[in-house]
Amino acid sequence: MKNFRRALIPLAMFPFKNIVYAQKKDSIPHRVLAFVTDKFPQTRDFNLEYTVATPYKYTSSLQGINQPDNKVQSFQQVKANANIYFIKQKRWILNAALNYRYTSMNTENNSFFFPEENTKGDFHYHSEALSVTHISKLFNKIALYSATASIDGSEQHFERVRGMLTGALILKANAKTKMTLGVAIMIDPSTQVPALPIFTYEHHFNNGWVADVILPKKVMMRKDVFSNGRISLGTEMDNNSFYLYRTDRRYEFRQLEINSGVIYEHNLGSNLIGSLKTGLRVMPRARIFDKEESFKNYIFETTSKPSFYFNVGISYNPFRK
Structure with missing residues (x-):
């Protein structure tokens, strides 16, 4: 599922961003072009983020046996992403997505996350x-x-090769409302769900607020503020994942994160956008499983208490025009 969530945003934005690149000479309405040149594009060409979370407690089980309660005393994460376009023709688009994530965790007691007696790990x-x-x-x-x-x-090995097939249909695109419907099919033995529906919806209300929905990724209400700012309120899903190495075995950690709160973005000019995010983070479930198995065949599972998070980011978007 994690690769699907990561690929969902570029897919959802194809109907408005990439169609303009590919079909500027076709009869695409001018109001759709205006949407694409929004000063806060949803897909960022180059993006860098830093996240920190407050301490939180969690319970866990190892191979079905309950473990002592533990606590994550510190959590920090750095993300870097790039979306690069190679071909933007009338009917074809070829692009690459590069992602890097560094996660640092420090727990109160040792757990299956860390080898031997360590309580800190960098992934x-x-x-x-x-x-x-x-x-x-x-x-x-x-x-x-x-x-x-x-x-x-990871920094040690290449691990998985995956595939995904998607199809999306633009149901509506006018001055106030944009709506798409589609499906994504994952080619990955470890995935939880082989196919998922995709639905995107954007609606501009008369009071300046905008409903921004990309299911199952996020549900947001946003509004432009000041001369170059935008505030968003709502919920979005994210994930944390990395590989673990124990003796001669390779494992994968996956954790779903639901972040609810406020986002402020500011257009800094010269295709630069700064962002601040804060709110409540809920992590309903995390699992560790053998890399050769799937998410449902896990050996270690945790359930965490909610925590607060703070995120700061900056993006550079030279390809948006």
């Missing part, structure tokens, strides 16, 4: 994906078909 995760998208028409509406191949790993 590196990276993924690289190549996507090709074809733009056509279906039922007299613009349709997008995409195929993605990706590989991920």
